[in-house]
Amino acid sequence: MSHVLSDEAVANAMEEIKNNLSSRRPDDDNILSHIHKVSTPPKQSLFQDIKHNFNETFFSDDPFGKFKNQTGSRRFVLGLQTVFPIFEWGRYYNLKSFKGDLIAGLTIASLCIPQDIAYANLANLEPHYGLYTSFVAPLVYAFMGSSRDIAIGPVAVVSLLLGTLLTDEIPNFKSHEYLRLVFTATFFAGITQMALGLLRLGFLIDFLSHAAIVGFMGGAAITIALQQLKGLLGIKQFTKKTDIISVMRSVFSAAHHSWNWETIVIGVAFLAFLLATKYIAKKKKNLFWVAAISPMICVIVSTFCVYITRADKKGVAIVKHIRNGVNPSSVNEIYFSGKYLSAGIRIGVISGMVALTEAVAIGRTFAAMKDYSIDGNREMVALGTMNVIGSMTSCYVATGSFSRSAVNYMAGCKTAVSNIVMSIVLLLTLLVITPLFKYTPNAVLASIIITAVMSLIDIKAAILLWKVDKFDFLACMGAFFGVIFQSVEIGLLIAVAISFAKILLQVTRPRTAVLGKLPGTTVYRNILQYPKASQIPGMLIIRVDSAIYFSNSNYIKDRILKWLVDEEIQRTSSEFPSIQYLVVEMSPVTDIDTSGIHAFEDLLKSLEKRDIQLLLANPGPIVIEKLHASMLSGLIGEDKIFLTVGDAVATFGPKGADL
Structure with missing residues (x-):
C-alpha cells in the first residue's frame, strides 16, 4: 500500500x-x-426544541431583539424605522449626500426613459406604462428598501417573461383583457414577494443556484436581442414565439419583402454608437456617464432626424403617440374573480420570483462593494409593497435593474434618494415631455435594448463554472439552451429542476x-x-x-x-x-x-x-x-x-x- x-x-x-x-x-x-x-x-x-429550530430557521437574525427593554414610544419609533428605513438613515442625511444622489438620479433618469419605452414593448404594452412604472415603483422603494444603490424600474428579462406568458393566455395583446391581466399578474407578483418577506421564507429563492441564474440570464439576453431584430430590420410580420429557430425563420422569410433599408441604417448606426460609448466607459471608468446618457442622445437625435426627413412615411416604424399625464388608477382593473384569475396568480408568482431573485442578487452585490448589509426579508416586503401599489396605479412588475444600478453606483449615489430624484424626473417627463417622443424610431429602441441586455451574458462566469464545478456548468447550460431553444419559462423550469437535482444528488450521495x-x-x-x-x-x-x-x-x-x-x-x-x-x-x-x-x-x-x-x-x-x-x-x-x-x-x- x-x-x-x-x-x-x-x-x-x-x-x-x-x-x-x-x-x-x-x-x-x-x-x-x-x-x-x-x-x-x-x-x-419538545417545546424548547421546536422553539429553537423555529427561531433558527425564521429569526436567526433576531429582528425583534432591538425592541427588548424599550419604552412604548421608543418601540413605535423603532417599528416605524423597521418598516420605513428612510426614517432611520434620513436623520443623518446632509447636503453632501444630496449632491451625489441628485447627480446619480439625473443620470439614471436619462438612461431609464428610453429603456422604459423599449421594455414596455417587450411586455406588449404601450410605452407610457413603462414610464408609469419608473415613476411609482422607485418612489415606494425609496421609503421601504434597505439598499442604497439599487435602481428600480422595468427590466428586460421580466418584461419579456410577462409578455410571453400573458400572450399565451390572451393572444390579442391590444385588448383590454390583456391589460387587466398585466395588472393582475403584477398584483400577485407583489403579494408573493410580500408573503416571502413577512413569513421570512426568503431562503426559498436561494434554491435557484448562481449557475442556473447565469445560464437563464444569458439565454434570456440572447432571446431578447433576437426579438429586437423585428424593430432593427423594420419587419412588419414577426413570430410571436421566442425560440431561436422560430425567430430566425421569421427573419429570413421576411428578407425579400419586409426589410426596410432606412430602418436598418438608423438601427445599425445608433447600435454602433451605443456599443462605442459602452466600450469607452468600460475602458475608462471615469467616463461611465458617456454610456449612461448615450441612449437619451440616441433618442433625441434619431427623433429629430426622422421628424425633419419624415422617414416614417418611407416605412420607418415610429413610437407614435405616448399618453401624457400621471398614472391613472387601475384598482378596478385587477381580476379578483373570473377565468383569468388563476392565470394571473400563476404568472404573478413566476414573474415575482424571477424579479425578486434579480433584485436581491443586485442588492447584495452592491452592498458587498460598499461594505454594508441589507435585510433580505425587508427587501422582499419593500419590493412586494412596491408592486402591489404599482398594480393599482397602472404599473407592471418592477424590480432592480443591473444596468441602472451600475450607473447609479458609478454616478456616486449615497442613498435611495437617487430613486426619488429619478421618479421626479419621470413625473416631469409624463407631464411635459412625452409628446416629443412621437417620432422616435423603433429601431433605436431595439438598439438600446440590445446594448442593455449584452451585460447579462457573463462568459467569464460560465468559464469559471466549468473550471470549478462541472455540474454547475451543466445547470448553467441547461438553463441557457432551454431559454433559447424553447422559451423563457421552460428555461426557468430547467434551471430550477437542475438546481434541485444538484441538491438531491448532494444529499443522497x-x-x-x-x-x-x-x-x-x-x-x-x-x-x-x-x-x-x-x-x-x-x-x-x-x-x-x-x-x-x-x-x-x-x-x-x-x-x-x-x-x-x-x-x-x-x-x-x-x-x-x-x-x-x-x-x-x-x-x-x-x-x-x-x-x-x-x-x-x-x-x-x-x-x-x-x-x-x-x-x-x-x-x-x-x-x-x-x-x-x-x-x-x-x-x-x-x-x-x-x-x-x-x-x-x-x-x-x-x-x-x-x-
Whole structure:
C-alpha cells in the first residue's frame, strides 16, 4: 500500500497486535490520561426544541431583539424605522449626500426613459406604462428598501417573461383583457414577494443556484436581442414565439419583402454608437456617464432626424403617440374573480420570483462593494409593497435593474434618494415631455435594448463554472439552451429542476473519505488529498461528510462497507495487518434521523460478522443525544465513542500509533 507506515513500524505494530490487539489497555496512564469522554448536551423539552429550530430557521437574525427593554414610544419609533428605513438613515442625511444622489438620479433618469419605452414593448404594452412604472415603483422603494444603490424600474428579462406568458393566455395583446391581466399578474407578483418577506421564507429563492441564474440570464439576453431584430430590420410580420429557430425563420422569410433599408441604417448606426460609448466607459471608468446618457442622445437625435426627413412615411416604424399625464388608477382593473384569475396568480408568482431573485442578487452585490448589509426579508416586503401599489396605479412588475444600478453606483449615489430624484424626473417627463417622443424610431429602441441586455451574458462566469464545478456548468447550460431553444419559462423550469437535482444528488450521495495520520502530528486527513498520510495498522478510519438522513443512510452504510472490503483486499495483498477496528469520524455529521440510526445498527451487525469493532469519533451534540435516546450508544459501547480520532487510536490502536 502507498498510505502506510514504514516497514519497521509495521513489524513493531504486528508484534504489538499479536500480544494485545483486541484488548484495551486501561493501565496505560500515559496514553489514556489525555482522553476525554464525549459529553451529552442538556436535555431539552419538545417545546424548547421546536422553539429553537423555529427561531433558527425564521429569526436567526433576531429582528425583534432591538425592541427588548424599550419604552412604548421608543418601540413605535423603532417599528416605524423597521418598516420605513428612510426614517432611520434620513436623520443623518446632509447636503453632501444630496449632491451625489441628485447627480446619480439625473443620470439614471436619462438612461431609464428610453429603456422604459423599449421594455414596455417587450411586455406588449404601450410605452407610457413603462414610464408609469419608473415613476411609482422607485418612489415606494425609496421609503421601504434597505439598499442604497439599487435602481428600480422595468427590466428586460421580466418584461419579456410577462409578455410571453400573458400572450399565451390572451393572444390579442391590444385588448383590454390583456391589460387587466398585466395588472393582475403584477398584483400577485407583489403579494408573493410580500408573503416571502413577512413569513421570512426568503431562503426559498436561494434554491435557484448562481449557475442556473447565469445560464437563464444569458439565454434570456440572447432571446431578447433576437426579438429586437423585428424593430432593427423594420419587419412588419414577426413570430410571436421566442425560440431561436422560430425567430430566425421569421427573419429570413421576411428578407425579400419586409426589410426596410432606412430602418436598418438608423438601427445599425445608433447600435454602433451605443456599443462605442459602452466600450469607452468600460475602458475608462471615469467616463461611465458617456454610456449612461448615450441612449437619451440616441433618442433625441434619431427623433429629430426622422421628424425633419419624415422617414416614417418611407416605412420607418415610429413610437407614435405616448399618453401624457400621471398614472391613472387601475384598482378596478385587477381580476379578483373570473377565468383569468388563476392565470394571473400563476404568472404573478413566476414573474415575482424571477424579479425578486434579480433584485436581491443586485442588492447584495452592491452592498458587498460598499461594505454594508441589507435585510433580505425587508427587501422582499419593500419590493412586494412596491408592486402591489404599482398594480393599482397602472404599473407592471418592477424590480432592480443591473444596468441602472451600475450607473447609479458609478454616478456616486449615497442613498435611495437617487430613486426619488429619478421618479421626479419621470413625473416631469409624463407631464411635459412625452409628446416629443412621437417620432422616435423603433429601431433605436431595439438598439438600446440590445446594448442593455449584452451585460447579462457573463462568459467569464460560465468559464469559471466549468473550471470549478462541472455540474454547475451543466445547470448553467441547461438553463441557457432551454431559454433559447424553447422559451423563457421552460428555461426557468430547467434551471430550477437542475438546481434541485444538484441538491438531491448532494444529499443522497454524500462524500466519504478514508483518513490517515499526517507524519509527526496527531492530525488525520483524507489520504487522497494528503498522500503522505499513513493509515493505522489494524484500523480503518472513515469520515462521513454529511448529515445522515433517510435519503442517504443506506448509501452511507453501503459505502462504508465497500471501503472496508476494498481496504481488506489491499491490506491482505500487502501483508498489512487485517482490520480489527472501524473508526467513523462524525464531526461533519450535523444530524441523524431514525433511518440513520437503523443504518448504523445494520452496519454494527455486518461488522460483528466480520469480527470488527465499531468506534465513533467526535459526534456532535444533536447526534450524541439521538444515539443515547435510541440506545444505539449502548449497543456500540459507551467506551467506544471518543472525542477525537486520536483518542480512539490511542485506546485501541497499536501502542504509540498516535504519538
